[in-house]
Amino acid sequence: MDLRLDVSERDGWAVLAVGGEVDVATAPRLREKLIELVNDGHHQIVVDLGAVEFLDSTGLGVLVGALKRVRTHDGDLALVCTESRVLKIFEITGLTKVFAIHGSVDEAVAAG
Amino acid sequence: MTRSERGTSDHSAATREIVELELPARPDVLALARLVVAGLVSGDPDFTDERLDDLRLAVSEACTNAIEAQQRAAPGRSAPPITVRCWVSAGRAEVEIHDNGTGFDPRALAPHPPVTDPARLDFEGGLGIPLIRLLSDNVEFRPSHSGTIVAMTFEARRARSGQ
Numbered sequence: 517m518d519l520r521l522d523v524s525e526r527d528g529w530a531v532l533a534v535g536g537e538v539d540v541a542t543a544p545r546l547r548e549k550l551i552e553l554v555n556d557g558h559h560q561i562v563v564d565l566g567a568v569e570f571l572d573s574t575g576l577g578v579l580v581g582a583l584k585r586v587r588t589h590d591g592d593l594a595l596v597c598t599e600s601r602v603l604k605i606f607e608i609t610g611l612t613k614v615f616a617i618h619g620s621v622d623e624a625v626a627a628g
Numbered sequence: 629m630t631r632s633e634r635g636t637s638d639h640s641a642a643t644r645e646i647v648e649l650e651l652p653a654r655p656d657v658l659a660l661a662r663l664v665v666a667g668l669v670s671g672d673p674d675f676t677d678e679r680l681d682d683l684r685l686a687v688s689e690a691c692t693n694a695i696e697a698q699q700r701a702a703p704g705r706s707a708p709p710i711t712v713r714c715w716v717s718a719g720r721a722e723v724e725i726h727d728n729g730t731g732f733d734p735r736a737l738a739p740h741p742p743v744t745d746p747a748r749l750d751f752e753g754g755l756g757i758p759l760i761r762l763l764s765d766n767v768e769f770r771p772s773h774s775g776t777i778v779a780m781t782f783e784a785r786r787a788r789s790g791q
Contacts, residue, residue, distance in 0.1 A: 518659075540692045541655035570662070572688050573759055577752030584749035601681045608762050609755055610743040 518542075520567065521549050527625050530558035535567030538575035546575065550582040559591025562624045571602050576611060583615065592616075594624040646715045651691075653698035653707040653727075661691045665714050665723060674719040674784035682763040683721060683782050687712070689756040690725040690778045697729025697776065719784040728775040 519542035520535035530553050538546060553561055563579065565571065583593045594616045597603050606612045618624035647668050651657040662684045669675050669683055694710040702708065711726040734757055741747040760767050764780040771777075 537659060539655070539658050539688055540695075541658055570684065570688075572685060572692065573753070573755035574692065576755055580749055581752045587749070601678070604678075604681075605685065605759070609759065613743040614748060 519545055521545065523549070523553070526562070526621060529560045529562050529625050529628065531562045531564060531621055533564040533567065535569075537570040538568060538578075539570065539572045540574045543572075543574040543578050547578045547581065550578065551585070554582070554585050554589065554591075559586050559589040560628060561586055561591070561593045562596060562621055562628075563593065564596040564621055565602055566596055566598060568597075568599065568602055571605055573609075576605065576609060580611070580614065592628055594618060594628060596621050596624050646713060648714075649712040650709045651712065653695045653710050655692070655695060658688050658691055658695075661712055662688050665712065665721075668714055669716050669721045669782070672716050672719065672721070672784060675721070675782075676784070679782065679784055679786070683723070686760045686763040686767075686780055686782075687723055687725070689760050690723075690780065693756055694725045694727035694729065694776070694778070697727045701729045701775075721782040721784075723780045723782070725778045725780075726772060726775065731771055731776055734769045 518536035519538065522533040524531045524533070532549060532553065534546065536542070550561070561582070563582070579593070579595070586593045596618050597606070598619055603617070606615065606617060616624070616627065618627060647664065649661065649664055651661060665687045666680050666684045670680055675683075691710065691712065698707045698710060708728045713724040713726070715722055737754065737757055740751050740754060760778070760780065765783045765786055766781040768779045769776060770779060
């Protein structure tokens, strides 16, 4: 199944670049990666959804869970999303009010 | 896995193509279900890319629910397949997802706390059915002799967009 996960660091933030399709088949890998980052002490996380071609409710759930997890460590989780097809899913579910959504990783890090 | 039927209710004499997919009840078939249904519907030029995205997501959510229902009823490889049926005519796509699960009452779904409530973060699931309702023009959850049928209708040109 096509899911790409790539971790880098930027100004103290862990940046997780996600690519491909996030559904119930691939979401467990995304969840595990986010848990691993938090367990490794990364509590400021940017999830870059720029290369995501498909995201379903399972993917949204994983991101909600990760946000809760970093918040319990007084951290934060920001999203980078520019694709209208992915942004729309956050908009219609009201989750734009839950997540800070930015146009680029630079913008997300600067806002944090 | 696919077959055609002569449309009986169409005023035109055109053949109504029904695509029927029988898929193993496993998450790794979701990408295929999305591909086939969106591929079929994209043959109708009235459907925009945005509307095809709506369709792709709603079909995926419904198949996810069907697979989970099936796995609950008969875990592992003994789970019978799910069936996806789709047909398109005159700017309208109809998709049915059949499962042999234990049945489902959409009214029993508890609503989430408001998105501005911190308790919203306690809920990772439960967005699939709301998304199906938002993205389709009509959806019915019908009990069948063996499980549940989710029947969704998508108009190529909807008056409202995603709300």
